[in-house]
Amino acid sequence: MNLGQAIIEALESLRSNKLRSGLTILGIVIGVAAVIAMLAVGQGAQDSITGSISGIGTNLLFVFEGNTSFNVSNPKPITISDAEALLDPFQAPSVADVSGAITGQVEVVFGSEQKNTSVVGITPNYQTMRSFDLIEGSFITDDNLYGNASVVVLGNDVVNKLFGRQEGVVGEMVRINGSPFRVIGVLGKKGGGSFGSQDDIVLVPFTTAQSRLIRNTNRDELDVMLVQATSADAVMSASDEVSQILRTRHRTNLGEDDFTVFSQQDFVSTAQSITGVLTIFLGGIAAISLLVGGIGIMNIMLVSVTERTREIGLRKALGARRRDILTQFLTESSLLSMIGGLIGIALGFLIAVIVGRIAQASGTPFTPSVSLNSVLMATIFSTAVGLFFGIYPANRAAGLEPVEALRYE
Amino acid sequence: MPDCIIQAHGVTKTYQMGEVQVNALAGVDLCINRGEVVSIMGPSGSGKSTLMNILGCLDHPTEGSYTLDGEEVAHLRDDQLAGIRNRKVGFIFQNFNLLPRQTAIANVELPMRYAGITEGRKERAIEALKLVGLGDRLTHRPAELSGGQQQRVAIARSLVNDPAIIMADEPTGNLDSRSGKEIMELLLKLNSERGTTLIIVTHDSNVSAQTQRVIRLKDGLVEVAA
Numbered sequence: 001m002n003l004g005q006a007i008i009e010a011l012e013s014l015r016s017n018k019l020r021s022g023l024t025i026l027g028i029v030i031g032v033a034a035v036i037a038m039l040a041v042g043q044g045a046q047d048s049i050t051g052s053i054s055g056i057g058t059n060l061l062f063v064f065e066g067n068t069s070f071n072v073s074n075p076k077p078i079t080i081s082d083a084e085a086l087l088d089p090f091q092a093p094s095v096a097d098v099s100g101a102i103t104g105q106v107e108v109v110f111g112s113e114q115k116n117t118s119v120v121g122i123t124p125n126y127q128t129m130r131s132f133d134l135i136e137g138s139f140i141t142d143d144n145l146y147g148n149a150s151v152v153v154l155g156n157d158v159v160n161k162l163f164g165r166q167e168g169v170v171g172e173m174v175r176i177n178g179s180p181f182r183v184i185g186v187l188g189k190k191g192g193g194s195f196g197s198q199d200d201i202v203l204v205p206f207t208t209a210q211s212r213l214i215r216n217t218n219r220d221e222l223d224v225m226l227v228q229a230t231s232a233d234a235v236m237s238a239s240d241e242v243s244q245i246l247r248t249r250h251r252t253n254l255g256e257d258d259f260t261v262f263s264q265q266d267f268v269s270t271a272q273s274i275t276g277v278l279t280i281f282l283g284g285i286a287a288i289s290l291l292v293g294g295i296g297i298m299n300i301m302l303v304s305v306t307e308r309t310r311e312i313g314l315r316k317a318l319g320a321r322r323r324d325i326l327t328q329f330l331t332e333s334s335l336l337s338m339i340g341g342l343i344g345i346a347l348g349f350l351i352a353v354i355v356g357r358i359a360q361a362s363g364t365p366f367t368p369s370v371s372l373n374s375v376l377m378a379t380i381f382s383t384a385v386g387l388f389f390g391i392y393p394a395n396r397a398a399g400l401e402p403v404e405a406l407r408y409e
Numbered sequence: 410m411p412d413c414i415i416q417a418h419g420v421t422k423t424y425q426m427g428e429v430q431v432n433a434l435a436g437v438d439l440c441i442n443r444g445e446v447v448s449i450m451g452p453s454g455s456g457k458s459t460l461m462n463i464l465g466c467l468d469h470p471t472e473g474s475y476t477l478d479g480e481e482v483a484h485l486r487d488d489q490l491a492g493i494r495n496r497k498v499g500f501i502f503q504n505f506n507l508l509p510r511q512t513a514i515a516n517v518e519l520p521m522r523y524a525g526i527t528e529g530r531k532e533r534a535i536e537a538l539k540l541v542g543l544g545d546r547l548t549h550r551p552a553e554l555s556g557g558q559q560q561r562v563a564i565a566r567s568l569v570n571d572p573a574i575i576m577a578d579e580p581t582g583n584l585d586s587r588s589g590k591e592i593m594e595l596l597l598k599l600n601s602e603r604g605t606t607l608i609i610v611t612h613d614s615n616v617s618a619q620t621q622r623v624i625r626l627k628d629g630l631v632e633v634a635a
Contacts, residue, residue, distance in 0.1 A: 012511075317494060319491050
């Protein structure tokens with residue numbers, strides 16, 4: 001008996017019991033759809049997080065004080081002179097630009113609205129390094145910086161909260177920790193929010209922040225230093241050069257760096273490993289429902305074997321070998337799960353799209369992506385489930401004694 | 410020396426029913442000639458179903474030897490027995506045992522499928538159905554056929570692989586007397602035209618009267634073998 005015939009016959013048999021076949025298939029459909037949708041959502045979350053990290057800027061390194069792997073006694077702070085030293089084109093040829101920043105928490109007030117947010121004291125080159133877009137006004141200039149000017153560029157969320165609009169804000173006066181600041185620009189929306197909000201911030205000139213908003217003991221001290229490499233390929237060598245220069249300047253012992261250089265890629269891989277775990281977790285839960293669907297197949301196939309005992313006996317009397325009966329029942333169970341798998345893929349795709357729409361509508365732009373891999377995996381896995389859970393019933397059918405089976409009522 | 414297509418020697422069959430051992434067959438010696446029409450009769454419990462199962466290669470004898478068409482089959486494995494059944498034995502059952510969802514043609518094709526025949530199956534099935542007088546019912550399903558017609562489909566199915574013997578278990582048992590008579594006529598006609606050996610297990614003395622020889626079983630033994 002060849003496979004084509006087996007399939008035709010199996011289809012006929014499944015069609016003769018439409019409701020039962022349909023319900024069995026439904027179990028697999030739900031399992032596969034859940035797997036596909038969950039993997040798609042996980043992948044989408046990953047894409048969105050990596051996307052927002054890339055949105056921070058291009059080819060950036062972040063330098064922090066201290067070391068995450070062990071405690072360093074007396075870590076020296078990163079200072080403005082450290083930043084200047086990194087601009088040396090001979091010692092650090094891979095470094096394109098350096099910008100230091102200090103950060104703190106402030107309260108911003110306009111009229112009766114107030115918002116607690118992060119303030120970042122910056123230099124003008126910060127804009128290009130972080131690829132900030134302005135929807136209105138201008139960025140902080142050198143004049144602002146040297147003049148200790150009381151000017152502020154507002155992040156998108158802050159503008160929305162304080163003014164309830166995004167335009168016609170430039171020129172207004174807001175109070176930051178009680179002192180008046182003039183709004184000179186409004187940042188465009190960067191999105192993300194998964195890696196610290198990039199919209200819930202206000203930017204002021206570095207000098208202003210240092211003298212009026214953030215009280216540091218050391219006036220030279222930076223909270224974070226941004227280093228831009230000349231190209232994507234130069235990020236690694238830039239990182240080495242930065243570490244080398246800082247080691248020399250901070251006179252650290254070998255292997256005891258009192259600073260940490262983090263590249264965007266580091267953030268991306270950290271985020272990826274987190275979302276990876278999330279995806280596996282979601283997929284694992286979904287896989288359980290696929291397993292339950294498989295048990296459903298086994299159940300139905302067992303019922304079907306009992307119901308068709310006489311038929312099996314007859315087929316054996318007419319010369320069907322063990323293998324023929326085995327093939328017949330395995331074909332049926334694999335077809336059940338394969339059809340379920342195909343419908344499940346379509347449904348899972350649909351669910352992924354709907355989740356994407358809902359996320360979009362609720363203001364978290366993120367697109368679940370169904371990968372070819374997960375589709376292939378779901379198809380193979382669901383068919384395998386059918387085969388696996390069909391083996392026991394099929395074996396039982398094939399092992400029936402023809403005499404007993406023919407006598408069965 | 411008669412040409413025995415079926416030759417059984419000391420065939421016994423013992424069932425274990427819980428604690429009790431039941432000797433369904435207690436040593437049957439039997440020779441059935443090629444082309445013969447034989448009926449097997451006996452009260453219920455005499456072992457005639459067991460004998461038919463063993464003669465039809467559906468079951469193994471506990472002891473003894475059994476040669477079918479020159480092949481010793483008593484100790485073959487299950488799948489080998491399936492092959493023997495497929496090629497050498499045609500079965501006709503009391504309750505027809507057709508596949509309910511399949512057409513007459515598909516039902517008749519079934520033994521050829523298990524024989525691995527792929528070419529000309531449909532033609533042979535149609536030919537067999539015409540032979541039993543169902544040339545106009547080819548695509549009907551069992552539910553659309555009368556009992557007599559269903560049994561004709563079963564007959565067509567039993568002879569489509571050109572078997573050495575046809576085993577019929579109460580072939581007229583579920584039929585009214587008129588179609589029962591027609592079925593017997595058809596079976597006898599096939600025997601005389603094609604020379605197929607025919608073994609009929611029956612209660613009905615009208616049926617056994619039409620056969621050339623009656624084998625009576627009692628308590629697992631052949632009572633009269635003429």
